[in-house]
Amino acid sequence: MAATSERSGNLFVAYQPSEIPKLSQPPVLILGNLDGIHRGHRALIEKSRQLAGGSPVMSAEVTTEPPRAAELMKAPTWALTFHPHPAEVLSPSRSLQLLHRPTHQFQRIFSFENQRALLEETGVNGIYYHHFDQKTAAQEPEEFLNQVVWPLFHPAAMVVGFNFRFGRGRHGDSHVLQEWGAGKGVSIHVVPALHWHGQVVSSSNIRESLRDGDVRDANELLGFPFFITGQVEAGERRGRDLGFPTANLARPSTLLPKEGVYATRVHVASAIYPSVTHLGAAPTFHDSHQRIESYLLDFKGELYGQGLKVEFLDRLRETRAFTKPDDLKAQIAKDIQRAREVHHEFTGF
Template sequence: MIPVFDEWQSVPAPWKGSAVALGNFDGVHRGHQALIERTVKQAQALDAPVIALTFEPHPRRFFVPDTGPFRLTLPPAKLRLLEEHGVRAVLAQHFDQAFAALSPDAFVDEVLLRGLAARHVVCGYDFTFGARRGGNVEKLRKRGRERGFGVTILDPVMREGEIYSSTRIREALRAGWASEAAELLGHAWEIEGVVEQGDRRGRTIGFPTANVALGEHLRPHFGVYAVRALIDGTWRAGVANLGKRPTVGKLQENFEVHLFDFAGDLYGKTLRVQLIDFIRAELKFANFDQLKAQIAADAQAARTILAG
């Protein structure tokens, strides 16, 4: 795993003088990937390291603490994706009241220059920074000229007239369009969480499931999905139900994954589960026989989808 720092004051000397990619990078979608690619090219031209500056918790969570789960990628997944696309270290700056209060000039002088000694920064056209979002890309470009660091502003990255954005991906997932979200992301969307103890009801009807913690992940459209899960380095096919299980009268949200032809013990392990395609919306059944028959049909539908 690449090195991660949580305060701009703690970045060690070998990572100073970097080319810096700026942003939240939630999802690390195709637009983010283009930004990172541009940063890598700048770093190569300067013979400099590549570092991403992002924020934890997400500023939206800081400013609106009672907002519901909305994250496309939690920190482990974000770090993995950033590394895959060429980032070599991450400053996951702790976002608190003190950091939120930094003026735009202080963000440049303290974080970018004193903390990172940035030689070049790359950001999107809509990047804002500093208290009350007082800094924009024009101010950043101006400060770069004054303080001697390069600034690249990336134009919107688009597909058929639509900008790649985390907001658009969230909308797709909330509608149940897992394959559309994957196209916008450039990779399948995943839920990554610890397998928790469930009520083991699935075992009684022949479909044992792993109950995966949802955490701060966005909640996609409730229902049944064809999925793949990573176990011991191998992606295994399966079917998953995301929802409140109205047939058994549960109220809490659950993400239950049934893996085909697998009988191992997963309790306590962290599972990565890719949502490949939506099969059906959540339903309430009159009895467990109906539920069992529907699960069997769902499993066959998932096998067909994943085989194609």
């Protein structure tokens, strides 16, 4: 990650304490990892914007009375999050304790660049990436609040999720925050769990759905289609030889859905094309290299070097080997037909 502040559209991004600009008044501060900017995170952001604008809020969140409520009128909204993600430092390889799943290397849902783009869409004014390491993890909760949060922001209010934990041993919780806030005159707002279609909206549940290839479920929890971005690079040209030229993207370091063939949408400049995207190896050609290959329906032109955004709508099938290329071509034709149907059925969120 870069070490200097920047602007991402209307979003101010700071990586060092010295880069946080002087604010005109105490901000409303969102505290959390915000990996995903999913429906739950957007509930935090909406709460912060309601507080910042002074509009009445009707919700079930736990809150302390705001002694500095007058200062919340038109206050800036900022997010304080961590880089790297605490899980990358504390438990880089952890097991999902469900259905005897194997251990997974922790991966972010979205890159920092895409996280910032999503945050900008919400209207948040700024984000500060606080460096997280073993020293940060060893801080007592009150030490973190008094040595980081208070001197950097002097917030008028803070918004956190129901399950946010911080400080040594994850001892910092909403009770610690409320006690600290009462002493500082900072109103603390704890947004309850958001349930969607019978399950709690959380980054962990989204990761699990993506690893299962259930992008429909992940998209419901996110509130928008899961996506990746990247630049088109040269491939093996097998798709072109089969009559289905593909755009090949480098594998990102962030999480990808389970290997398979997906109905997707690809953004090229200002246009959106229905597409079929293959994630994984090419067993028909005895190639174990993991690839991301998208075939854009109805597209004509050159894509090499262009930046693409690939949105995942549904998993069509698993990756498998075919006896001969003609069998693969026939299956791709079926994939294209189904992808068109998925694209036409998609109505957004």
